[in-house]
Amino acid sequence: MAFKIIVCAKQVPDTNEIRINPETGTLMRDGVPSILNHDDANALEEALKIKDKFDDVHITVVTMGPPQAQDLLIECLAMGADEGILISDRAVGGSDTWATSNAIAAAVKKIGDFDLIFAGRQAIDGDTAQVGPQLAEKLGLPQVTYVQKFEIADNKKDIRVERALEDGYEVIDIQTPCMLTAIKELNTPRYMYMKGIFDKEKEIKVWNAKDIEVDLTTVGLDASPTNVFRSFTPKPKGKGVIVEGDTEKDLAKNLLIGLKGKHVI
Template identity: 60%
Template structure:
């Protein structure tokens, strides 16, 4: 079985700040990590490999050369092959252009049964790239996967999380599945994996725009219909007011405050 996992290196948003004057992200000193949902996607592929030693896992990402760090981490966790789509021509891509580029990379890989992606990236929160890749490859997709099992070699059964429960779906491969954190608990890198992956710079294969069968009009900044005009932090709201007393006293105080603020 051949599995492709799409990964993205993202800034750790727990330490991310926005310049209040320029409205831009302050990236200096902010560590980069594998997108959390993508780690769940990779872990599910690794769990399948644990049960079937004939499974091959290829991780693919699009980004600058520093994204090799994330791919090396994936190799150290147990992936077999890593591909980085990196080219100045890819810069400025929105989700539309990103999915076009990643789909072209996956087409070049050619032989796949399952594609795993994370539900969404923490730096964009769009949840669009995975489904768009499936559409471009013309294969079925199931999003928000929280449980996974095989029915047979060509059929998988997944639970898709909903707001008020879940739905169980049977789907044939090839298929694209987007993972959520409830699916599993990602493993750590192994010591031997770290030694082998981070000790060899050539472990990650790099493909540029000339290596892909893709129309340049549909990728990069020129192929991106969506562009971010401004990033900003919302103004802080005032602190809440604590009202104390009996229920009647609190109700009376609340009415007074609402009238004072011209709500009533």
């Protein structure tokens, strides 16, 4: 029986290209390219590393979004995933993290048997880190977030991870089935394979709200309790000052003179 991994991924706007409308304070997405969310790429890479290690691994990538999100799934399949599923329906449009996790949980239940769910820690367009933990709770799964190191035993049942903390890390043993969220320190995502780009045998399924049998009162904008008050670009910091001097003593002296001149000391 195959070891089945589900990877949750999201197509996000390239934040290097995003601008803020100065009048409305909202994101201007027109003309902004979409990319595979960074942490989700790390999640997929770790799933692919498991597939490299074992012969009987099947990877399904699940995403939710508009029809063009199929491009993300094509990229994931070209990297080595076996199957892609897109949840796309106006009924789920505008979902916040709570509503999104409801839709994805319904899709996972439709997929059926699985051994491991991987997701990125957070999406760069929201930075909430909420969907992964919410999904685990709704599926009744044990979970570990902020995974920076991963090991799986040959029995494909026992897993040991390092969970990153602000001042160090935790070593946690967990068994499948479980939910893990990845951070960039976990690995370096691979590039797409040429063979994978032209592989027509791998399938992308598009499911609507009816297909996943989700309660429509739990998805979409109206079901989302989160409201974004305002988006804004932080004001640029003031220009720095370079302290010059021929020796370390000169540098220290000139620094003190400058600080005294500004009445800092």
